[in-house]
Amino acid sequence: MIIFFDLEGPLSPxxxxxEVMKLIGDEGARIFEAISKYDDILxxxxxxxxxPGDTLALIIPFLMLHGITEEDIKRVSERATLVRGAKYLFExxxxxxxxxxxxxxxxxxxxxxxxxxxxxxxxRIICTALTLNQDxxxxxxxxxxxxxxxxxxxxxxxxxxxxxxxxxxxxxxMDEFFFHQLPRYGFDVLRxxxxxxxxxxxxxxxxxxxxxxxPLSDAIAVGDSITDYKMLKLVKEHGGLSxxxxxxxxxxxxxxxxxxxxxxxxxIILCDAFVQGGKARVKExxxxxxxxxxxxxxxLKSRKEPLPYFHDIESADDSEIEAIIRVHKRIRTEVRxxxxxxx
Numbered sequence: 001m002i003i004f005f006d007l008e009g010p011l012s013p014x015x016x017x018x019e020v021m022k023l024i025g026d027e028g029a030r031i032f033e034a035i036s037k038y039d040d041i042l043x044x045x046x047x048x049x050x051x052p053g054d055t056l057a058l059i060i061p062f063l064m065l066h067g068i069t070e071e072d073i074k075r076v077s078e079r080a081t082l083v084r085g086a087k088y089l090f091e092x093x094x095x096x097x098x099x100x101x102x103x104x105x106x107x108x109x110x111x112x113x114x115x116x117x118x119x120x121x122x123x124r125i126i127c128t129a130l131t132l133n134q135d136x137x138x139x140x141x142x143x144x145x146x147x148x149x150x151x152x153x154x155x156x157x158x159x160x161x162x163x164x165x166x167x168x169x170x171x172x173x174m175d176e177f178f179f180h181q182l183p184r185y186g187f188d189v190l191r192x193x194x195x196x197x198x199x200x201x202x203x204x205x206x207x208x209x210x211x212x213x214x215p216l217s218d219a220i221a222v223g224d225s226i227t228d229y230k231m232l233k234l235v236k237e238h239g240g241l242s243x244x245x246x247x248x249x250x251x252x253x254x255x256x257x258x259x260x261x262x263x264x265x266x267x268i269i270l271c272d273a274f275v276q277g278g279k280a281r282v283k284e285x286x287x288x289x290x291x292x293x294x295x296x297x298x299x300l301k302s303r304k305e306p307l308p309y310f311h312d313i314e315s316a317d318d319s320e321i322e323a324i325i326r327v328h329k330r331i332r333t334e335v336r337x338x339x340x341x342x343x
Contacts, residue, residue: 001098232251246328252313257314
């Protein structure tokens with residue numbers, strides 16, 4: 001059997017790019033949050049050529065402006081922790097003969113570091129390649145781009161409070177900057193940095209399964225956010241198992257089942273059930289455990305540490321999905337802190 005993990009959320013709570021932007025200071029965090037929201041808007045609109053997670057391309061001019069290096073990205077990554085149970089889960093999966101992959105929006109400097117700590121070689125990690133010291137443009141053009149970026153940065157910070165009118169103006173500022181002004185200088189960040197998010201995650205899964213001669217019904221995909229919904233949807237629609245782990249409203253509806261937990265090791269229960277009897281057996285196990293914690297919102301409030309909550313999302317109605325999202329987001333915030341608020 002083959003299993004594909006998103007990295008940030010299921011395996012490590014850190015949003016590496018967010019933390020890297022914080023090296024700039026409070027302004028860096030605000031810029032990232034604004035661009036992340038802009039990313040959500042473009043992704044949900046289905047803008048042609050744009051994929052969820054392209055935030056990691058859009059922040060490149062700001063990294064350049066402030067002299068952020070690849071070494072800085074690595075240094076921030078070294079501070080990242082693993083989600084509780086991740087190391088144990090990978091050890092169990094390897095011992096049971098699972099084929100494990102990470103498909104991540106993260107920059108390679110972060111993804112390879114987390115993969116190494118989980119015992120996974122780079123060849124099994126599909127992530128965003130980034131070389132910050134390359135010559136993106138000529139010296140004169142670079143000077144103009146940095147000057148422009150500085151002005152746009154100031155405007156983004158001014159509009160960060162996000163009233164309705166400011167959101168519209170912020171959208172206008174970013175549309176002009178990313179899709180008109182930068183390309184005029186020959187600096188099209190979306191073409192020059194290919195972020196592994198959205199449809200590109202789904203493409204990676206399709207490619208690996210085809211290469212191995214396996215149907216998508218043999219795959220498990222694990223994700224938590226807007227960058228994962230297309231891979232979750234793909235695997236679910238082809239009879240495989242899509243698992244959302246501490247997901248947000250952008251990911252939960254696209255999963256077969258959900259696991260909301262401060263510890264990812266209970267995922268092994270679903271993996272073992274999948275081997276025993278495919279998706280049908282997984283849903284039997286989930287329904288049984290779901291019944292044992294039917295008042296999961298009440299239990300969540302009364303316990304010091306929440307139980308692992310399993311949810312049959314595929315069979316849930318709209319009101320049940322809303323309740324499931326509330327539980328997932330509550331534990332997501334506990335596990336991921338500030339990063340849990342991002343799309």
